[in-house]
Amino acid sequence: MHNEMTDFPKRFYQRLLLDYDHKLNVEGINGKRLAERLAKLAGIGLTPNNGSSRMGFSEEERKAKKLVKEWMKEAGLEVREDGAGNVFGRLEGKENDSPVVMSGSHLDTVPNGGHFDGTLGVLLALEVVAAWKEKGYQPTKPYEVVIFTDEEGSRFNGGLSGSGAMVGEVIREEQLKLIDVFGNSFEQVLEEAGLTVDGYLSAKRNLKEIAAFVEVHIEQGKQLEKENLPVGVVTGIAGPCWIEVSFLGIAGHAGNTPMNDRSDALTAASQFILQVETLPSKVSPSAVATVGKVHVHPNGVNVIPGKVTLCVDIRDIHKETRDLLVDKITESAKQVASDRGISVEITENFRITPVPISIQMQGKVMKAVENHVRSSHLSPSGAGHDAMIVGRHLPIAMVFVRSKGGISHNPMEWTSLNDCVIAARVLKDLVEDLTM
Ligand SMILES: [Zn+2]
Numbered sequence: 001m002h003n004e005m006t007d008f009p010k011r012f013y014q015r016l017l018l019d020y021d022h023k024l025n026v027e028g029i030n031g032k033r034l035a036e037r038l039a040k041l042a043g044i045g046l047t048p049n050n051g052s053s054r055m056g057f058s059e060e061e062r063k064a065k066k067l068v069k070e071w072m073k074e075a076g077l078e079v080r081e082d083g084a085g086n087v088f089g090r091l092e093g094k095e096n097d098s099p100v101v102m103s104g105s106h107l108d109t110v111p112n113g114g115h116f117d118g119t120l121g122v123l124l125a126l127e128v129v130a131a132w133k134e135k136g137y138q139p140t141k142p143y144e145v146v147i148f149t150d151e152e153g154s155r156f157n158g159g160l161s162g163s164g165a166m167v168g169e170v171i172r173e174e175q176l177k178l179i180d181v182f183g184n185s186f187e188q189v190l191e192e193a194g195l196t197v198d199g200y201l202s203a204k205r206n207l208k209e210i211a212a213f214v215e216v217h218i219e220q221g222k223q224l225e226k227e228n229l230p231v232g233v234v235t236g237i238a239g240p241c242w243i244e245v246s247f248l249g250i251a252g253h254a255g256n257t258p259m260n261d262r263s264d265a266l267t268a269a270s271q272f273i274l275q276v277e278t279l280p281s282k283v284s285p286s287a288v289a290t291v292g293k294v295h296v297h298p299n300g301v302n303v304i305p306g307k308v309t310l311c312v313d314i315r316d317i318h319k320e321t322r323d324l325l326v327d328k329i330t331e332s333a334k335q336v337a338s339d340r341g342i343s344v345e346i347t348e349n350f351r352i353t354p355v356p357i358s359i360q361m362q363g364k365v366m367k368a369v370e371n372h373v374r375s376s377h378l379s380p381s382g383a384g385h386d387a388m389i390v391g392r393h394l395p396i397a398m399v400f401v402r403s404k405g406g407i408s409h410n411p412m413e414w415t416s417l418n419d420c421v422i423a424a425r426v427l428k429d430l431v432e433d434l435t436m
Pocket residue numbers: 106117118151217385
């Protein structure tokens with residue numbers, strides 16, 4: 001009988017190899033092996049739209065981890081799982097007392113997500129070891145391939161559960177308050193996954209034992225595609241700040257209120273939104289600000305809007321410039337309201353500290369990139385990653401890999417095998433440099 005679900009991994013594999021340049025296989029790196037593994041993982045949590053649904057702490061996430069653990073053992077790694085379900089595959093170095101260099105990402109996905117987000121970072125970290133094994137290479141410092149649990153956060157509307165536990169950024173009371181999308185408590189979810197709250201909290205590692213963390217991730221944007229480059233250097237991970245702005249005018253009849261006697265909250269909001277667009281470039285080349293959500297009250301065709309509430313998402317990789325931008329946007333809202341003789345209320349919903357990547361680490365990534373690609377493209381990551389939470393405590397590096405059309409969190413997510421293998425080569429050089 002024809003079975004769409006079991007056919008998909010095979011077709012996915014064939015599509016990956018279709019335009020693969022086998023000359024990219026060097027120094028033990030093997031595109032075919034990588035394609036096979038990507039395809040096998042694509043079969044776990046496969047959705048009817050050929051997407052991936054592997055929610056954090058789910059059976060699908062566990063199945064995916066189990067499979068990668070087998071590959072870790074095959075590559076000669078010593079495999080260990082901590083109380084948060086994070087998996088570490090360790091290769092001893094020539095000097096085992098040295099702190100470890102880590103690389104990896106996550107295997108959970110958003111509902112009906114793609115087959116590269118997270119997965120690629122884990123498999124490339126593993127490909128480095130597989131390549132070393134073939135060549136009989138042993139690094140000086142120890143190296144660990146890591147799979148972090150529940151990065152995406154679609155379970156508890158949070159995320160970074162595994163990496164947060166490893167660096168000790170979790171608080172028992174806060175965790176116990178969590179309820180997942182099915183109405184289950186954090187404790188119940190852990191129990192179903194064979195874990196406990198005590199175990200989860202014990203996942204904190206002695207951070208002195210870790211020298212650095214490297215994450216390779218699909219770009220989830222179009223910059224590398226535009227530059228026609230397979231990989232790029234990440235300069236930092238932007239921290240978002242969300243502010244809610246309400247302009248309070250006076251609702252009135254659209255026919256009976258003369259134009260010079262109005263307190264229109266929507267025209268004020270419009271003027272403000274246009275100003276928001278001009279402000280980021282005044283503070284920093286990497287800053288961005290977006291108004292993506294607007295509520296108009298009472299929202300009637302023949303009523304002058306009396307109240308408009310909107311949210312501004314403000315990001316940059318440097319705290320100082322991101323905070324300066326928040327101030328400028330806040331001032332702008334107050335100025336527009338005062339010029340128009342209406343009032344404004346501003347509430348800050350949250351402010352997450354951005355994580356810049358050190359110039360020294362960026363330099364190491366650039367060197368590795370330029371061994372394989374004509375030039376380095378530097379860009380910040382607008383989205384959060386495990387590297388963000390780890391980067392608050394430890395040196396980190398991040399490499400982006402070109403995403404077709406910038407599409408992600410979607411079954412259409414695609415990165416060519418050529419680009420994946422170039423990223424593997426870059427990661428191998430970078431890890432060899434860091435474990436030297
Ligand atoms: Zn991801």
